[in-house]
Amino acid sequence: MLKTIIRNLVSNSIKFTRNNGIVNILAKVTSKGVLIEVNDTGTGISPEVKDKLFTGQSGVTTTGENGEKGTGLGLMICKDFIDMHRGQIWAESTVGEGTSVFIELPNNAKS
Numbered sequence: 521m522l523k524t525i526i527r528n529l530v531s532n533s534i535k536f537t538r539n540n541g542i543v544n545i546l547a548k549v550t551s552k553g554v555l556i557e558v559n560d561t562g563t564g565i566s567p568e569v570k571d572k573l574f575t576g577q578s579g580v581t582t583t584g585e586n587g588e589k590g591t592g593l594g595l596m597i598c599k600d601f602i603d604m605h606r607g608q609i610w611a612e613s614t615v616g617e618g619t620s621v622f623i624e625l626p627n628n629a630k631s
Contacts, residue, residue, distance in 0.1 A: 521601040522625075528594040529558040529621050536619070537562035553607075553627035559620035565613040573611055574599045598623075 613619035
């Protein structure tokens with residue numbers, strides 16, 4: 521499931537980043553678990569769309585930099601997988617500057 525989530529987030533970042541843009545994947549261990557960030561220097565997401573990304577509302581499908589069509593289902597699948605693991609997903613974005621999508625998964629290791 522984690523591979524599917526990362527693949528989807530990286531694919532989205534690539535889709536919405538112009539040629540010669542930057543896509544990063546960062547991960548760190550926190551006191552709560554693991555925090556993974558996929559960020560890009562892409563087109564960014566408007567606040568109206570960002571608020572709907574993980575809700576399953578229609579109208580979130582957009583077209584990528586090279587005309588790629590999306591179904592709008594990828595982020596919902598990611599959210600479902602993360603919910604199954606009691607994690608969280610959220611996005612921060614500025615139109616014209618890029619987007620960061622964060623995943624936080626709890627550390628279930630026994631002390």
